[in-house]
Amino acid sequence: MDNIRLLIDFGSTFTKVVAVDLDKVEIMAAARLPSTVETDITVGLEAALKEISAKTGITNLDKKKSLACSSAAGGLRMVCIGFVPELTSKAASLAALGAGAKVVGLYSFKLTSREIEEIEKIAPDIILLSGGTDGGDEAVIIHNAGMLAKTSKNINNIIVAGNKTTYDAVKKAFQNSGKHVIFTKNVMPEIGVLDTAPCNKEIREIFLNNIIKAKGIARAQSIVGEVIMPTPAAVLEAAKLLAEGYEGEGGYGELMVIDPGGATTDVHSIAQGIPTVSGIVLVNTLPEPYVKRTVEGNLGLKYNIDSLSEFTRGKKLPAHFTEICRSFHGGQLPQSPEEIVCHLLLSRVAVEVAVTQHVGRLEKIYGPTGEMLIQYGKDLTGIKTVIGTGGPIIFSTNPREIMEGALFQRENPLVLKPKNPTLYLDAQYILYAVGLLAQIEPRKALLLAKNYLKPI
Amino acid sequence: MNKTPTVITGTVGMDAHVIGTKVLSRALREAGFKVVELGIQVTPEEFISVAQETKADAILMSSLYGMAELDLKDFNKKRQEAGLQDVLLYIGGNLVIGRYDPKDVEPKFKALGFDRVYPPGVEPEIGIEDLKKDLTAKGKM
């Protein structure tokens, strides 16, 4: 049974398990059962494993050799704190998102006592504290450390990733606070440089050693192997592997992954995003990360139908659109043809808006030689691969229609969406599994993805 | 002068009009300042890191090609993050495109964090006098 690997995702709605045959690089079986994390996570897990056994006919699965990720119990919830909103605050949130977290609060400048109360109420899993370049501003981060040191027990894990010259003072501020404080490298060591990798590592570490236990997910570890990362991080790992390939096994090149869900729509891009035509001036306050994840919090097909339907303004709407949308509240899936049409439109709009927010844009200005164009964010017009995952796309009757929302539109030429990519569907819902498997068997993970991603 | 203040000069962005900053740099040197002369096409980031490195007291930018407002859009924020709130910021030149009243330009750049804003063709001596006054007020010379 050495050749079989179980890959598990503890989601907030479903517990998913995939059994992969590593020799054949094939999916042997997959199961998807309602999550039981609210009561006892092991109940749902056991049920799913039973289903896998039944489907494969193997009763003695080596469960300890499995790998898991989790977005259950609200996912990994983080608050990011910096100095200037467009600089260290944004840098911190990019780092958190890149580690697969949900950013539940974002703060700038010196924190006030009111903001501290707010943060206590949010009770994030981790706080990422930044501020100042190395050798730069000291006052703000030291003040904020002092404020955080006085917070209630709701606040425990704090990662400090700011001006390193303040670290002695920050350490002193947290002395006797009882907080779990980790120091790492500055997320923005100098103006124009973004360094998220050290933060990323610390976030994973805390997730693994502290958060899992606190959320009751660790109980699953009595049955299966370790829960090694948040689910979005697994998807991001998969995207990176697919883009770059592994040791001679070629990848897909620069790409984008779109992942609409119940509450949010995630977009991942693995791309440099530099201008694709000459003469364009790139203006980024902060450099864009090569591995970039954005989350549109208001674009969910389950919990955020109202804010999502706002974006359909100006579009031609199908009959009874408003009433039908109302029926989707709380996650009811479309049944009738009319409902399917409406759900399709909503999904497409979610993708359209989320990708527009993710990609860069051009702006026209008048310069000394006449009109000129400047670029903010990433130019993704040239990428050749877009992968769609997530329930609303995978289980749709027309995934292509939804995914086309990610494409360049001639009527909006200044929005730098992909122009001529091949669209791939994650039909078997395995991207997370590919990301997990990539941690131990990158080549096989890549081959698995290549076998199951379908061009549409 | 009992202390010798350090000042940085250069043109910002993609501007290649070098004469103003060359003339100004030499005049500053002759007036006793320590001048870090960066020449043309200096990025805002370069101004900041050089200011940190040299513990500069002032940055004197020039721009003649009308794009300064765009070039310096986030400069003040970056300066704060870099802990350079105390560094004096001067700028002079053709700061916007077209025919304009210099009076309309000054507030724009003051809002971007500049302490003094000069139209094109101002004698270096005028700027240097202002600089001495401002530095003295800050107790830096």
Added chain:
Amino acid sequence: MSKMRIVNKKIDDDLLMKKRREELDKWPTGKEVDFEEAAAYQKSLPDSKVWWKVMVKLREQGKMSVFPRAGTPVLSKMIELCQGLRESGVVLIPVTTDSYTRLGQYEKVQGILDECNKTGKALLNGYPIINQGVKNTRKLVESVDAAFSPRGVSSEICIASGLTTYECGLEFITWGAYSKKMTIRELVEKWQQGTRVAGWYADRGVILCTDLHGWLPTAPYPLSVNIVTLILQALTAAEQGLKAIYPLVHCMGNMAQDMAWIRLTPKIIRKYLDKFGYKDCQIIGCCPAQTPLFPNPMDMGGAFAYLSYIAMVGALCKCNAVDLRSIDEAAGVPTKDTNTVSYGAARWIFDVIREQDIDFVVKGSEAEEVVTEKEVEAIMAKILDMGDGDIIDGTIKAVEAGVLDTPWSPNVNVKDKVLGVRDAHGACRYLEFGNLPFNKYIKDWHRGKIAEREKLEGKKADYHTAVRDLWSFSKGKIVGIPPYDK
């Protein structure tokens, strides 16, 4: 470390062909270009459509031309516009391309062009020659009996379409006046590559012409260094096969000097082309240009006078063309109206003054010509000496040694050991000679002229004099004590 020696030699054809195709593959209309067919089409054009022939004819007839800018996106409207210009007597038409085309944004142009074609509206600020492609642009060329020149693009689509000038890319002007770190080696290599394309056509009997700018004098500074760089560019372009050029002469405002330089420049370039055996490279004209700092944007009267001065000097020197800016130059973006007024003024001067065929020589102009010629010869001799007979190798070494030098350059690779000031008559003089290889006679000439001004002002000329002179022309006073002393 030994650097490879770059010499004045025709560049490899395989390399050339690869680069040409790469360039054309940027937009589908590039496929319309078949190099040999393009050459054949060019050869079939009548004389009236060939830029260099039209310029030569103007010179022979004692006439001169304005280059009104022309560019509108829809083909039928563009034809109409150019036909209108032709009917009003214009025989040389520069085709202005739109801003997006200049930036290489062809995809964006296509979207807007489709809209223009649908509605007939001009939604682009020029003619998108790349997107229109060869087939359409040939319709334009064939519908109007005039010669066309592309402005703002360097593409073989223009050549294949029947436009008869070619912008060869990088020149001394870019290197010496706009770049910070580019080395002289990079410059000469790029110039060789650019001119080789025009040379390839010349090998097939198609003569495209190119204007030369040289290393700009960015402040009051005698023109001899600039004229040397024009010679160097001409010689290297001729080696790559270019057959027709016309130099720009950067007028600095002292009429005796400006007229001397306009006479001398084509003559001395010719002399060197002949000396090195490029007898078939023609100089088809000479074009006075507005180079010094413009009057400030608010001074429209000053801008008008400046423009008229250049037009007048060109007319009195019997030039066949003048490189004119508009009165909006200092303000940044010229409008259609100010362009019309500017060119209208120039045209009036061309018609009224040039056609009188006035013969006159400004006092002192001949002496200026003699001195400048000696300066040019001295620098050229030193360059050839340093390059052991090779012009390119010598140029690289001369720049590195400051034998070729101008003041106020933004490029860090320039020595910048020289300085210029104006004399008592507003003429440009060397105040500091740096490493320029001038003999005592030349140096004494400049020192003597500067001494006159020193006597007038009662103080020695120095660096500060040079600084104040930077603005003298744009402030409208170049003789005697400048106005900024109030």
